[in-house]
Amino acid sequence: MPSPRPASPHATALSAVASLVGGSTTGPDVEVTGVTLSSQDVLAGDLYAALPGANTHGARYAAGALEAGAVAVLTDAAGEQVLAEDGIDCPRVVVEDPRSVVGVVARAVYGTADPALQLVGVTGTNGKTTTAYLISSALTALGRTTGLIGTVETRIGDERVKSMRTTPEATVLHALLAVMVERGVDHCVMEVSSHALSQHRVDGVVYDVALFTNLSQDHLDFHPTMRDYFLAKASLFTPERSRRGIVCVDDAWGRELADIATVPVTTVTSLADVEADWRLLPGDDPAAFTLSDGTTSLALRSALPGDFNRVNTAMAALALMASGIPADQAERALLVDPHVPGRMERVTPAGDGADPSLPLVVVDYAHTPDAVAAALAALRPATTGALVVVLGAGGDRDRGKRAAMGRAAAEGADVVVVTDDNPRSEDPAAIRHAVLDGAREAGTDAELHDVEGRATAIEAAVRAARSRGPGSVVAVVGKGHETGQEIAGTVHPFDDRVEVARALDAITLERGGVA
Numbered sequence: 001m002p003s004p005r006p007a008s009p010h011a012t013a014l015s016a017v018a019s020l021v022g023g024s025t026t027g028p029d030v031e032v033t034g035v036t037l038s039s040q041d042v043l044a045g046d047l048y049a050a051l052p053g054a055n056t057h058g059a060r061y062a063a064g065a066l067e068a069g070a071v072a073v074l075t076d077a078a079g080e081q082v083l084a085e086d087g088i089d090c091p092r093v094v095v096e097d098p099r100s101v102v103g104v105v106a107r108a109v110y111g112t113a114d115p116a117l118q119l120v121g122v123t124g125t126n127g128k129t130t131t132a133y134l135i136s137s138a139l140t141a142l143g144r145t146t147g148l149i150g151t152v153e154t155r156i157g158d159e160r161v162k163s164m165r166t167t168p169e170a171t172v173l174h175a176l177l178a179v180m181v182e183r184g185v186d187h188c189v190m191e192v193s194s195h196a197l198s199q200h201r202v203d204g205v206v207y208d209v210a211l212f213t214n215l216s217q218d219h220l221d222f223h224p225t226m227r228d229y230f231l232a233k234a235s236l237f238t239p240e241r242s243r244r245g246i247v248c249v250d251d252a253w254g255r256e257l258a259d260i261a262t263v264p265v266t267t268v269t270s271l272a273d274v275e276a277d278w279r280l281l282p283g284d285d286p287a288a289f290t291l292s293d294g295t296t297s298l299a300l301r302s303a304l305p306g307d308f309n310r311v312n313t314a315m316a317a318l319a320l321m322a323s324g325i326p327a328d329q330a331e332r333a334l335l336v337d338p339h340v341p342g343r344m345e346r347v348t349p350a351g352d353g354a355d356p357s358l359p360l361v362v363v364d365y366a367h368t369p370d371a372v373a374a375a376l377a378a379l380r381p382a383t384t385g386a387l388v389v390v391l392g393a394g395g396d397r398d399r400g401k402r403a404a405m406g407r408a409a410a411e412g413a414d415v416v417v418v419t420d421d422n423p424r425s426e427d428p429a430a431i432r433h434a435v436l437d438g439a440r441e442a443g444t445d446a447e448l449h450d451v452e453g454r455a456t457a458i459e460a461a462v463r464a465a466r467s468r469g470p471g472s473v474v475a476v477v478g479k480g481h482e483t484g485q486e487i488a489g490t491v492h493p494f495d496d497r498v499e500v501a502r503a504l505d506a507i508t509l510e511r512g513g514v515a
């Protein structure tokens with residue numbers, strides 16, 4: 001589904017675009033009413049940004065873009081060469097590095113230099129989606145018209161569009177901000193991935209508040225080192241990208257970020273031995289806690305399980321206050337269950353839900369070593385029987401995290417069922433073996449299984465948990481809200497929550513119950 005565009009686009013002269021980016025122009029001075037960098041999303045009147053990429057050059061798709069209604073092309077010298085080879089003579093702007101200017105071009109075309117809404121950006125390895133939902137659901141509970149842009153979906157008030165990426169391309173993002181302003185959205189909360197920061201996807205956007213949750217291993221297929229990954233995240237905390245920051249200093253990366261940020265930063269910690277402006281203090285029960293800076297105290301409750309979700313809730317509270325919401329209102333609004341799809345989401349059988357022999361099953365999006373450890377630690381207190389985990393690892397992504405995920409699983413669970421995630425172009429068995437190697441290296445007593453096929457693995461895990469007796473818990477991690485499984489270039493319909501419900505119903509039927 002194409003991403004929304006403003007209902008009332010305004011026209012920008014191509015010559016104005018050229019002078020904005022210092023590019024050379026060829027051809028008549030047409031007016032552009034939109035901008036896109038995907039030939040598949042062209043609307044009439046668009047400027048098509050034909051970018052060089054790792055796989056191809058966008059200029060190869062210029063003919064299609066022009067046919068679909070694009071009126072001009074923004075590209076580089078290599079792109080212009082491709083246009084010439086293809087016999088295309090169209091109005092164009094040529095610059096050295098078109099990707100690095102496409103954000104400011106989109107900002108000019110969509111008029112989003114100073115959008116009339118509060119903009120919150122959330123970065124970090126884990127917790128972006130969860131924290132963004134917590135903020136967005138609290139704002140909605142407070143009667144605000146809210147926008148949300150992230151891994152699961154894009155929301156514009158009540159309208160929902162499935163997301164293709166965690167952070168959209170700059171052309172899509174500026175169009176979305178324009179649409180949000182048109183529709184009266186007063187607060188927009190969005191996830192800002194390190195890919196986005198590195199690839200100029202949020203150029204031309206200045207966040208009123210930027211949040212940093214944490215940093216741990218992920219994406220080392222894209223970033224050469226953890227430091228490079230960190231510096232990409234850190235670039236959000238500079239005046240070009242944000243006005244102020246809220247940084248969780250529970251890990252050393254957060255502490256370094258608080259030191260090097262060039263915007264004013266408020267720090268928060270859940271650790272007793274770390275210095276911070278705000279700290280989380282334990283409450284009467286595991287979900288409750290106080291967030292205090294020594295003067296102001298908020299009595300908060302995490303609607304979601306796990307220590308990490310208390311931190312996410314604290315970050316959300318600080319973001320709300322930084323956006324002008326009074327502390328008492330933030331406190332109350334955060335009590336609302338945010339329902340974050342596929343994050344610590346309990347799946348119940350369709351019918352015989354109260355059957356005590358059925359295990360508690362939770363679907364979660366843990367797909368990094370740190371998140372696997374955190375998710376299992378969160379479920380341990382709820383486990384009086386065995387804790388069973390089903391996990392794999394994505395293909396064509398950071399290979400180095402696979403063994404570490406296996407290790408975290410074997411350290412946190414009693415039974416580890418290693419299966420397929422999104423193998424993409426890789427051999428699924430080879431990925432499973434890398435995860436299993438790590439699990440074995442952990443040297444714990446955990447029972448290890450290698451099960452080909454995720455549906456089979458989920459059913460086996462649910463049955464194993466049930467056979468381990470009441471109080472057993474199953475964590476199915478890695479795919480969360482995803483509704484497809486990518487195998488060898490094809491995305492097959494697949495939803496962990498559907499498969500879990502199916503497995504629970506199958507057991508219920510065997511016992512003579514009604515599913």
Ligand SMILES: CC(=O)N[C@H]1[C@@H](OP(=O)(O)OP(=O)(O)OC[C@H]2O[C@@H](n3ccc(=O)[nH]c3=O)[C@H](O)[C@@H]2O)O[C@H](CO)[C@@H](O)[C@@H]1O[C@H](C)C(=O)N[C@@H](C)C(=O)N[C@H](CCC(=O)O)C(=O)O
Nearest residue numbers: 037038039051053054055056057058061165166167193195
């Ligand atoms: C590794 C990566 O991030 N690659 C991004 C990069 O691709 P690329 O430079 O290789 O581009 P390319 O495929 O060579 O294509 C060149 C140009 O031709 C255009 N093109 C290509 C084909 C066509 O039919 N029409 C067309 O217009 C493309 O839009 C592109 O501008 O630039 C493209 C747009 O210019 C992005 O679509 C692409 O994201 C790919 C698809 C991707 O999978 N990205 C993932 C890894 C990603 O961004 N993930 C983060 C995850 C964060 C998290 O949650 O942890 C995210 O923010 O989602």
Ligand SMILES: Nc1ncnc2c1ncn2[C@@H]1O[C@H](COP(=O)(O)OP(=O)(O)OP(=O)(O)O)[C@@H](O)[C@H]1O
Nearest residue numbers: 125126127128129130151308364365366371374375
């Ligand atoms: N603050 C946190 N610290 C550590 N682990 C967390 C935290 N918050 C969530 N998690 C774990 O990480 C998983 C992913 O969380 P979430 O989807 O909120 O993160 P994300 O940063 O949006 O991830 P992605 O980059 O894949 O979009 C959760 O399912 C949970 O297991």
Ligand SMILES: N[C@H](CCC[C@H](N)C(=O)O)C(=O)O
Nearest residue numbers: 367393394397421422478479
């Ligand atoms: N946003 C994450 C999603 C990973 C989810 C997991 N299911 C996988 O396919 O690896 C990424 O692009 O790395």
Ligand SMILES: [Mg+2]
Nearest residue numbers: 128129151166
């Ligand atoms: Mg996310």
